[in-house]
Amino acid sequence: MRTDKVREAAYRMRHHALNMGEAQGQGYIGQALGAADMLAAVYADQLRYRADDPHWAERDRFLLSTGHYAIALYAALAEAGIVDVAELDSYGSDGSRLPMSGMASYTPGMEISGGSLGHGLTVAVGMALGLRHQGSDSRVINFLSDGELDEGSTWEAAMGASHHQLGNLIAMVDINALQADGPTVGVLRTEPVADKWTACGWHVQRVDGNDVDALLAAFDNVHSQPVGVPSVILCDTRVGRGVPMLENREKAHFMRIDADEWQICRDQLTAGHEGALV
Numbered sequence: 001m002r003t004d005k006v007r008e009a010a011y012r013m014r015h016h017a018l019n020m021g022e023a024q025g026q027g028y029i030g031q032a033l034g035a036a037d038m039l040a041a042v043y044a045d046q047l048r049y050r051a052d053d054p055h056w057a058e059r060d061r062f063l064l065s066t067g068h069y070a071i072a073l074y075a076a077l078a079e080a081g082i083v084d085v086a087e088l089d090s091y092g093s094d095g096s097r098l099p100m101s102g103m104a105s106y107t108p109g110m111e112i113s114g115g116s117l118g119h120g121l122t123v124a125v126g127m128a129l130g131l132r133h134q135g136s137d138s139r140v141i142n143f144l145s146d147g148e149l150d151e152g153s154t155w156e157a158a159m160g161a162s163h164h165q166l167g168n169l170i171a172m173v174d175i176n177a178l179q180a181d182g183p184t185v186g187v188l189r190t191e192p193v194a195d196k197w198t199a200c201g202w203h204v205q206r207v208d209g210n211d212v213d214a215l216l217a218a219f220d221n222v223h224s225q226p227v228g229v230p231s232v233i234l235c236d237t238r239v240g241r242g243v244p245m246l247e248n249r250e251k252a253h254f255m256r257i258d259a260d261e262w263q264i265c266r267d268q269l270t271a272g273h274e275g276a277l278v
């Protein structure tokens, strides 16, 4: 039941992302489809929030480091009821609250302006420290990409989190093996990545980021960890997940989709989902 709820949310979020991409004629669709299960697990199962009060003091904080994944987060915010589904049509257009790169001042539920990559975890550490000083039991979840593991600031933050015993901090890394300049393995090798987080003092789990059961089990395991240890969930994902035409296309940071392909993408997504239900 819990798994079904998250799977259904992820399915609707993938459709939202495709619809936004078609409306704008572009978007980081490959990433949005790949990360949909991660975001669905967060918003449909984990995050404490009030849809009608995005600034509720007792909310958990979800920080999107990767501003270009905003299309994926807008889909999640619509699924969460924080943004109206109808508003998604304005994605990326002048005057919209949903710009192509995530901006905290524009969008309800967007905690930080991402896009200067490698900064999200540093902000998350400060936020987690601040919440603890305030006596809050809110958690901070930071979504970051494998490309951001190239950034020294990420590792400074990782060491700081364990030094300050931030058990209220969870990092989720979208390991899609791709970044702007090409495959991560060719840009800067980060493996053995789990060992690096362990060395920084984190509780580490690595899962298939497109396996909802595995994601939920990982979150459950976070809850069972000793107080004072930050937790990272390394999520191996597939770019374009759910749309075979895109999963099989040559991987690119910015995937180009022709005008007549959006409907094919939607049809493939629907067919795959209905097939999975049989």
Ligand SMILES: [Mg+2]
Pocket: 145, 146, 147, 174, 175, 176, 177, 178, 179
């Ligand atoms: Mg990546």
